[in-house]
Amino acid sequence: MASGIRLEKLRKSFGATEVIKGIDMEIEPGEFVVLVGPSGCGKSTLLNLIAGLETATGGAIRIGGKLVNDVPPRDRDIAMVFQSYALYPTKTVRDNITFGMQTRRIPKDNQQAALEEFSQLLQIDHLLDRKPGQLSGGQRQRVAMGRALVRKPEVFLFDEPLSNLDAKLRISMRTEIKKLHQRLGKTIVYVTHDQIEAMTLATRIAVMDNGHIRQFAPPADIYENPVDLFVAGFMGSPPMNMLPGVLCRNGAALAVQPKGTGLRFPLPRPLADRVTLQDGDQVVLGLRPESIFAAETELPGENRFVFEEAVEVVEPTGPDTMIVFDIGGTEMIARVRPEDARPEGTRFRFEVDMTKAKLFTPDTGQAM
């Protein structure tokens, strides 16, 4: 019942600037795809292309197997939340939300029911008679959400739909979207900058960069096995620490020695086995902040490596505290428990869980 989306060599230019540079992507029916990528990389443009709001410069778009390059938006059976909301300024919240149903001649009763359902869910039921100009930013965003949700199209396109909501509301919205997806089984393409949203909602995440797709894989894969430095650095907040160094034999085992230091990070077995490089070759060691913690604060495990550095910055975030320190000129971040934090300037013993380390070739950026 849901339709898949297939993009083939899709391109889009605005005048001389090419924004989408040949994207191939196959989204299964009922999938929940989250698009992430740096600001300006072409995410909104890609959604616009799928919606038919921009005409592709090249390539094909298929929805449910049908070539839709020439099909106007209204015949594509999609709903969309715009990053800029794009609410109808003269219509009340109520009419903004039901307009899409009105155009499709859905019976009044059903409209009313859908309106009630979603306005309660979005906590805007007390605002139904206001005009968009009388709403706060987050309220507008929720109206934009409501407008898309009330219809039950084949494909939902969400462009940062929760960015202006507070954490609490965002979590509950997230849950509702997930439930809705499970209930309706529609295909969803969702743009977000929120790590957690991406990780928890997606069946697959597509990481975009500068008009290309870098990796398109399930969330855990993206997080655990980023294909390259870009993806590794982009997913994760704070991002993965990237430590340039050289490979060296540490007795029987392989280790990475960061430039300008005497530290040697021993590589665990499976990773070391995959390394095809020579002793002395340049590598980049990827260590996520959560795998660096205060020494002896976790249960002992295999492949741990302990070292000492000076605390440069302490950033409490609430549940955790981030400690910024320096290894051979590279700024590193460790995530420690608030009670383990020490003031800036003090020496601190860090412990690394090397089983979670990643290794990249510095020139191509590819993961090993």
Place this chain on the structure above:
Amino acid sequence: MASGIRLEKLRKSFGATEVIKGIDMEIEPGEFVVLVGPSGCGKSTLLNLIAGLETATGGAIRIGGKLVNDVPPRDRDIAMVFQSYALYPTKTVRDNITFGMQTRRIPKDNQQAALEEFSQLLQIDHLLDRKPGQLSGGQRQRVAMGRALVRKPEVFLFDEPLSNLDAKLRISMRTEIKKLHQRLGKTIVYVTHDQIEAMTLATRIAVMDNGHIRQFAPPADIYENPVDLFVAGFMGSPPMNMLPGVLCRNGAALAVQPKGTGLRFPLPRPLADRVTLQDGDQVVLGLRPESIFAAETELPGENRFVFEEAVEVVEPTGPDTMIVFDIGGTEMIARVRPEDARPEGTRFRFEVDMTKAKLFTPDTGQAM
């Protein structure tokens, strides 16, 4: 040199709806105040009042000790980033950014220098000749930022300035803002829905609710010692688990027994001492997700309590995995390491660090 801001019994109504309901607040010169609160609670309105873009219905606003209720915005020496960007549509990015300097007749050279500095910092230097209509959402937001930053006013007002940026950019912007604040020492009022932004940037956080300020305190205080259920539930993502129960003596110590269960959460010493209620009285036990983890995965400590529940939902977020479970009808979230997660439906042994538990009276919501 920076000016403090003082709000006295500040009120604002739109027609019949009162939006700001008598706010008293004293912001020290050079402070970095972060405003948080649910969507629609009046944050943007408060900024508008400080900026002079809305006329107060009642009360006083003082900037640098001077009553400014009747002072027009341009004489208040403020810069503001609008939640809705409010870029000048017919001006190029360059002119959008320098307009504020032009009106103040700042020499061309200084304008150019400031423009270069901040457009590089915001990574929009390649967009300077575009019009807002040709920018992506995040790029627009950065232009809006740039417009405020290039000037060096007494007071900066930021209304969710980073909400449309990707995590990586957001972190670097956050750092830049922090540096800027340290360098210039200006007073900053900053609205955000991002927990980490609030925690890491603020010298003090003001938690707003429905036109009132609930708590105005340093970040750690807000997180560690929320004054009431609202603040406790609002700060923290995922939010604090609120477990209703009754007080009961557990031998010598005090414990909380959640409704409809046989579990008894023992209260640690200092907390138990503060409790003035009787045995059998209703309380709400507040447990942050990060203080509930998989049993025996952390170093043993004092005041731990272990119990077993069925896993209902597993949500991997990358660095951590959230496990949703149920205690006596209340949905709870625990934060565990990804490798400790178990599939939905299995029984799971949780361990709670009760030293971090909070206790609230259910009717008033006050913390004990």
Place this chain on the structure above:
Amino acid sequence: MRQRRTSGIVQPKGLRSVLMRMGLFAVLGLFCLYYLLPLVVMVSTSLKSLAEIREGTLLSLPQAITFDAWAKAWDSACVGVRCDGLKPFMWNSIAMAVPAVILSTTLGAINGYALTKWRFPGADWIFALILFGAFIPFQVVLLPMARTLGQLGLAGTVPGLILVHTVYGLAFTTLFFRNFFVSVSDGILQAAKVDGAGFFGIFFRIVLPMSIPAIVVTVIWQFTQIWNDFLFGVAFTIGDSNPVTVALNNVVNTSTGVKEYNVDMAAAIIAALPTMLVYVVAGAYFVRGLSAGAVKG
């Protein structure tokens, strides 16, 4: 670079849309006919000789094309005792219309801006009262106006006429701009206020560049009204300083003389050329998307 941001929206292709497109052009074409028909008659008449007009049916196409009538209308038709055609009067009209258009448009723009974006108590009343001036019959104001101009020492002068056109154009220009400005987002103005711009700074540097469509329709309207005005021109100018409409009227209207329809038509078209030029030039600024990307929401 001005581009339409909706131009990307995919339009349906196929037979139906081709038909729709054809229908669209058919309707547009039909209306072109309706609008052009009188012009065709005028042009064709202007190209006939007077004899042919008298002999043939008025609406037939010219047998032998002659431009004599045009030449005559331009510089040798008699306007009273002077037989220099319309040529000398064009300048009078330009000297009057251009300042009057600029003045009334600017004042109307400021007025509309102050009344919508800096609302003060009573602003709506003031607007309504100014607007009502659109309905005052000019025949009625003629005598008191003459009196006033006489008292001001402006009777029979071009500045006097400019004053009159400015005053009575104000209702319209204010109307156009006010109605445009009500839909301009307040957010942008707020940003400009914070950026330190004052009343006029915001107006000239932010608001005016955004209001090009409003300027276009206002200028078109004002120019047409002022250029084509006859009554004030007749009443408040003397002889050689008459605007071209008065001259045109003098060429065309003969009470007991011989009617030269070919010259009349040519003269009418010549007198209208500057206005049409304004339509073409101003019309080029009917652009889309001046507010694109400004705000969210």
Place this chain on the structure above:
Amino acid sequence: EGTVEVLHWWTSGGEAKAVGTLKDAFEAQGGTWVDSPIAGGGGDAAMTALRARVVAGNPPTAVQLKGPGIQEWAQQGALNDVQEVATAEHWDSVLPPALATIMKYDGNYVAAPVNIHRVDWLWANPEALAKAGVEDMPTTWEEFNAAADKLQAAGITPLGHGGQAWQDATLFEDVVLGVGGPDFYRKALVELDPEALASPTMVASFDQLRKLRGYVDPNFPGRDWNLATAMVMRGEAAFQIMGDWAKGEFLAAGKVPGEDFLCAPTPGNGFVLNSDSFTFFKVSGEDKLKGQQVLASLIMSPEFQKTFNLAKGSIPARTDVSLDDFDMCAQKSHEDLLKAVESDALVPSMAHEMAIPRSVRGEILDLVTEFFNSDMSSEDATERLSAAIMRAM
């Protein structure tokens, strides 16, 4: 020597040329001529401007103004007299008395006439008449009706007419003259005698007008008079009743009077007078006053009267100017004028603002044109005519 600013509505063709002769003559005497031509609506636009000018305190020196309008302005105290010139040049003796009265206020000349237009002309296309077997130009309305019936039977529109109020009124006054004679005309349309207005003669006049209406083609409303003239030229219509300016159209098209077209007075032995004149407004300054005197004298000079009227197609206002150089219709006009003066059959035109105040004329025009364009009965029309005139007085 002397400056005049002349407000007039003779802006094109023969008319403009005619004024041009005046200007040239004036300038030949060393004066300065400022031209203020304003055409439109038979002088309505010029009258509008005149009012504005007077109100602004800046009137022109001389204005093309005629009929009782002169008296109206004189009553406002807006005029200067040129009696000195008139006395010196004996205007009284060379102008038809009916015309002279109109030029005077309080016994002094305040205006000078430039021409005389005859309004009661009947123009015809001889070919068309021949085709229908009409031999002579009709001299009574009965004859006219008979001829018209014949023409109609032959498929020719008997009367070429333009449906504008002043044209309708022209028909009307010519009919009144024909039906009631000059005395009745004067009583009814000049003195506005209630008895005459309500008399059976008036009813009869309306009856005749109704008949004329039947001889007009259906497309007449709004038609300009010159298009009606063109119909006669082309033979589509046989007759037209119009002042002698229609002759200009015929001549301009190269038609020869007596051959290509015929001219004859409309039935009734009278002469309906229309005359254009220049009225002198109250101006100050030696220069302008002097200009006024010079202009007055110039206008009334026989040479000017001749050259002017040759250009304009009318006849001189002075009765003592020789018409040898004029065409036959003009000569006939002049003859008839002298005869009419003799027999007191000279009447001022009501339709052309020579007879009665403009307010009354307006009411009459409204009624006549309504009558002509509806099926109002002659009795009703007569009744309403009196009422309308009462209203305006």
Place this chain on the structure above:
Amino acid sequence: MTEHPSPRLQAERWIERQLPRIVVLPLFALSLFFVYGFIAWTAYISMTPSGVMPVYDFQGLAQYERLWATPRWYVAILNLFVFSGLFIVIAMAIGILLAILLDQRVRAEGLIRTIYLYPMALSFIVTGTVWKWLLNPGLGLQRFMREVGFEDFTFDWLVNSDYAIYTLVLAAVWQSSGYAMALFLAGLRSVDDEILKAAAVDGASGWKTYTSIVLPILRPVFLSTVIILAHLAIKSFDLVIALTGGGPGYATDMPATFMYAFAFQRSELGVAAASATMMLMTITAIIVPYLYSELRRTNR
């Protein structure tokens, strides 16, 4: 810093705050004098026996009695309603239609737009003559159609007292609908594109997009257009004079021509002033409620 800024600064602030008023008030004063002052003058003149020139002897309502006893006045007033109603509705409808059609990315837009607009540039002094020819049964359309072969084609409104008023509508629409188009086109062009995109996704057809999204946003443009067209209708003077001359008879007389005729042809300023006053009162009665509701709406 002190609680009270210096008097100079205070004065500057005061001026700055009052600036909008300071800017508007002189213009408002002009309008008060030149519009309302003159209206008052006219109202007074309507109660005097003014003829050729204004006189100032108070006389009461005699001129109004005279006015309402004049049959032509009734025709004029009735015509005003018939003509304005039809003209405004038709011109507006055509204006909207053409604006929407032109908004469909039409290639020759500039040319077509100019063609639609140009009639406004032409003075009716001459175009009236052309229309007269075109509409005259013996010269124009009817004759043409009959010559082409439609023997029974009849289009003689111009010469028919009962229908002549509609030919005025035809010519007036010809002249002004292009401008209504321009007003709407300018409005259409200032609608934010994102909203159109949202409507496209919401499944609105082109038609529906315009009727339910765009036109409501253009509400203020309707106000402008109505006012403009009403102004043109009320003041249509040249048109009547040139096309029908008020005829046949005075069947197409309108208040503007009536007023002009009485003021300047007939030297009855008093009656003209009375008719002007009546007209203004009528307009007030109609336009004020409309203005009121519109202004209330735009201010929410």
